[in-house]
Amino acid sequence: PHQRVMTLSELARASGLPKSTVHRLLARLVELGAVEHHRSGYKIGLGLLQLGAGTPAGYMRDLGMPHLSQLHRWSGATVHFAVLRQFDVVYLEKLNAPGSPAGITSVGGRLPANCTAIGKALLAHENFDDLGAFLPQPLPRMTARSVTDVDELIDELRRVRVTGIAREEGEAQPGLSCVAAPVVLNGFAIGAVSLGFPTGSELPARAEQALSITARRIAEDVDTGLAGREHWFPREV
Secondary structure, eight states: OOOSSBOHHHHHHHHTOOHHHHHHHHHHHHHHTSEEEETTEEEEOHHHHHHHHTSHHHHHHHHHHHHHHHHHHHHOSEEEEEEEETTEEEEEEEEOOTTOOOOSOOTTOEEEGGGSHHHHHHHTTSOHHHHHHHSOSSOOOSSTTOOOOHHHHHHHHHHHHHHSOEEEESSSSTTEEEEEEEEEETTEEEEEEEEEEETTOOOOTTHHHHHHHHHHHHHHHHHHTTTTOGGGOSSOO
16 A cells, blocks of 8 residues: 555565566556556556446445545544455545544555454444354454454454444554444444544544444435345345
C-alpha cells in the first residue's frame, strides 16, 4: 500500500523472481488491464477497481455510503466500513476525520480481526465453537494491548453479541480507539461500521446509538435491494 508505483527492478526484488519472469508477467497483466504503465514503472490498473466494485460487498458499500457519510458528518470521527475474510478485516470504505492523525487503515487493506473493534463486531456473530477450534493460538499481535488469547477473545465476543457494540483501545495502533457495530442480516454479520478517534478524546453523546442506527439502516437497504438476488447474502459477501 505504500508503494503505489514500482519499477521492474523493485518488483523483481520484492517478489524474489527473475527480472525476465516479472517482465513477462507484467506484460500479461498490462494486457488484462490489471496493471498499467506509469512513467518508468508500473501501477495497479483501474480495471481491478472495476472488478472489485462489482462484488456483492461493493454493492453493499454503495448502498451504505449515504448512511456512512451522514454518520461521518454528524460524529466528526473517522468512519470505517468493512467485511470479514477468514480472520481478517477487509476495509471497503474509510472517511477520515478532519485533522486526524495518520492511521494504518486504508480502503482494500486488511488487519487481524482480533485487533480491531470492527473485526470484533464481525467475529461476534460467528460460531464460537468454530472460532475456538480454528483461530490461531496465540492470535496476531499488533500492539501490547492486542488480545492474543483465544478464550479471552471469545469471552469478549460474547459480550459484544449481547450489547451490539464492540470496542478497542490502542489494540491495532497506539493512541487510537474505535467503537463498532455489525450490519446484521438474517442473523449474520455481513459487514460492520466503526468510529475511530484519538484515545482520551470523547465521541459525541449518543455516538454508539448513532452507530447502531447506521448499521441497521444499511442492513435494511441491503435487504430491500435484494429482490431476486437473495443468493448474494447473507453468508458470503
